[in-house]
Amino acid sequence: MPPSSDKSAPTATAPIRFGPPPTPLIGLDAVAGHSALRGFLGERRRAGRLPHALLFLGPKGVGKRTLAQALAADHFCRNGGGCGECADCGALLRGNHPGVVTVAPLEGKSAISIEQVQLLSRELSLSAADERGRVTLLLGADRMTLAAQDALLKTLEEPRPGNVLVLTASRGDAVLPTIRSRCQRFALLPLTNEEMATVAHRLGLAPAIPLEVAAGCPGVLVEWGAPLVDRLRRGVAKLLAEERGREDLAKWIALLYEEQPDEVEPAQVRARARLLLRLTSSLVRDAVVLRASGGTATIRNLDQTEQLHAISHRPEWIDASDALGRLARAHDRIEGNVDAASALLCALQPAADEAARVGEA
Numbered sequence: 001m002p003p004s005s006d007k008s009a010p011t012a013t014a015p016i017r018f019g020p021p022p023t024p025l026i027g028l029d030a031v032a033g034h035s036a037l038r039g040f041l042g043e044r045r046r047a048g049r050l051p052h053a054l055l056f057l058g059p060k061g062v063g064k065r066t067l068a069q070a071l072a073a074d075h076f077c078r079n080g081g082g083c084g085e086c087a088d089c090g091a092l093l094r095g096n097h098p099g100v101v102t103v104a105p106l107e108g109k110s111a112i113s114i115e116q117v118q119l120l121s122r123e124l125s126l127s128a129a130d131e132r133g134r135v136t137l138l139l140g141a142d143r144m145t146l147a148a149q150d151a152l153l154k155t156l157e158e159p160r161p162g163n164v165l166v167l168t169a170s171r172g173d174a175v176l177p178t179i180r181s182r183c184q185r186f187a188l189l190p191l192t193n194e195e196m197a198t199v200a201h202r203l204g205l206a207p208a209i210p211l212e213v214a215a216g217c218p219g220v221l222v223e224w225g226a227p228l229v230d231r232l233r234r235g236v237a238k239l240l241a242e243e244r245g246r247e248d249l250a251k252w253i254a255l256l257y258e259e260q261p262d263e264v265e266p267a268q269v270r271a272r273a274r275l276l277l278r279l280t281s282s283l284v285r286d287a288v289v290l291r292a293s294g295g296t297a298t299i300r301n302l303d304q305t306e307q308l309h310a311i312s313h314r315p316e317w318i319d320a321s322d323a324l325g326r327l328a329r330a331h332d333r334i335e336g337n338v339d340a341a342s343a344l345l346c347a348l349q350p351a352a353d354e355a356a357r358v359g360e361a
């Protein structure tokens with residue numbers, strides 16, 4: 001299926017286009033990958049024995065939300081299995097099904113607040129509007145404030161019959177153990193290359209990046225498949241591979257603002273900084289693998305092999321666990337609303353210092 005020209009191409013700042021593929025089906029059977037888990041959930045749902053609280057854990061973009069939405073579609077579809085055409089499926093696709101409650105960080109916010117959870121708890125204490133019960137999707141449980149997590153505990157302890165609560169999180173350790181222990185937990189593993197190819201085909205994507213770069217995460221493929229992201233990825237690879245020192249931080253700032261509007265919103269700069277950090281991590285990870293194995297069998301940025309060889313010899317990325325940890329911490333700090341440019345520079349500064357120090361020696 002060729003990419004249709006009437007769809008606007010995803011951009012670096014657009015929300016990830018998760019959700020059902022453009023086939024009529026929107027239930028569990030329409031989701032690519034996660035077949036054992038889909039089988040289990042489908043069986044339990046048909047038997048009316050879904051756990052009252054489920055926690056989907058897995059990397060960003062692996063399909064946690066897609067799976068949660070598909071489970072809701074299976075639950076409410078009049079024809080069974082998420083036909084995509086009945087009245088219930090229509091309401092699900094429009095996002096206004098009375099049986100589905102969705103909680104996620106509000107626009108421009110990085111966390112789910114206690115007020116949002118209190119509102120949810122009140123709603124869940126009432127009878128469901130739909131006689132088939134209520135499915136609550138709590139997207140980003142790892143982004144609830146501590147107070148919000150505390151407030152959720154009571155709801156999890158005394159669930160009203162007919163409620164199914166599906167939580168998603170990429171960082172399991174950011175969810176309180178008391179919440180984790182009250183949920184049945186499921187790990188979503190990265191998709192195989194064949195499954196990723198199926199996703200690309202169904203979504204009509206012709207990603208600019210090699211499929212491997214998305215590391216088995218369809219959401220990453222959609223976000224990073226945009227031509228701008230591919231240009232940024234090449235820019236980052238070039239910068240990481242170059243002989244460099246402190247003055248080159250200006251080049252990172254240039255990437256931060258490349259093709260951004262003149263009146264760019266802080267949230268967009270934060271999103272770009274996070275993207276640059278994730279692209280950097282992906283490339284540094286490959287350079288480490290290349291140095292350790294000497295081969296390209298398991299590297300992801302296959303088209304950047306030449307730059308990866310250069311990066312693997314750069315002194316600032318030799319201590320990879322330290323470097324990758326620093327990039328991940330900077331990514332989380334930017335989630336917390338700090339100034340994006342400083343957080344980006346802090347993550348890269350030790351690397352630049354190290355390069356300058358080795359250069360001077």
Ligand SMILES: [Zn+2]
Nearest residue numbers: 077083086089
């Ligand atoms: Zn249906």
